[in-house]
Amino acid sequence: MITAEKTTSANLLTSSQSTHSKNVRAMANDILDINALHGGVQASDLIAAGYTTAEIIELQAEATALATKTHVRYQYPSRHGLSDMSFKISKAAIEEPALPDNHALNDAQRKAWQAYCRTRAAYAQDPWHVLRHRCINLLLAYLLTLPVVPGNRNKLIDALDAKLAPAETIQ
Numbered sequence: 672m673i674t675a676e677k678t679t680s681a682n683l684l685t686s687s688q689s690t691h692s693k694n695v696r697a698m699a700n701d702i703l704d705i706n707a708l709h710g711g712v713q714a715s716d717l718i719a720a721g722y723t724t725a726e727i728i729e730l731q732a733e734a735t736a737l738a739t740k741t742h743v744r745y746q747y748p749s750r751h752g753l754s755d756m757s758f759k760i761s762k763a764a765i766e767e768p769a770l771p772d773n774h775a776l777n778d779a780q781r782k783a784w785q786a787y788c789r790t791r792a793a794y795a796q797d798p799w800h801v802l803r804h805r806c807i808n809l810l811l812a813y814l815l816t817l818p819v820v821p822g823n824r825n826k827l828i829d830a831l832d833a834k835l836a837p838a839e840t841i842q
Contacts, residue, residue, distance in 0.1 A: 691730075698722065698734035699741065706738075753823050757830050760810060763791035769827075771819055783813040794835065803835045 698717070705716045712735075717727050759769035768776055768784040776784070787809040794802040810831055814824045 694726070695730050695733045695737060698726070698730050699737040702734055702738040703741075753826065756819075757827055760827055760831055761834060763788045765789075771817060774817060780813065780816045783809065783816060787813050798835075798837065800837065803837070806835060807832055 701720045702712050705712045714727055756769040759767055765785050765788045790806050790809050794806055811828055
């Protein structure tokens with residue numbers, strides 16, 4: 672009979688521990704989700720997720736430690752998106768060509784980029800309409816050598832066109 676009581680006590684303890692660890696894991700998952708959405712977790716976020724103040728006091732330290740321990744941060748290779756390409760086109764630095772998906776430049780592409788950058792520098796010194804059109808045409812020639820979707824290529828050209836648009840004179 673004593674053995675049966677010990678077994679029953681052990682089962683209750685294990686059941687209680689099991690429920691506690693499930694609650695800690697659930698809160699850790701919620702902490703990871705909230706952190707991904709908001710960049711941090713406040714007690715008010717956990718209350719909004721359905722936890723009581725008592726549960727937060729009891730479980731938050733363990734759940735935060737578990738979330739920190741199990742959190743995996745994925746780092747993807749650096750990719751030049753459309754906004755990055757647009758920034759680099761706007762910047763027009765010879766040493767930083769606008770490239771999609773870490774594309775490597777060949778000699779013809781490098782020369783096309785350099786011609787665009789030199790013309791942009793000339794336009795910055797003397798904003799003449801002929802240089803403006805030459806900048807746009809050289810950029811188009813450069814982008815045609817890259818694996819860029821035509822719609823994105825048009826967006827990049829339109830962004831440059833808007834940036835280089837002559838200022839309207841007020842008289």
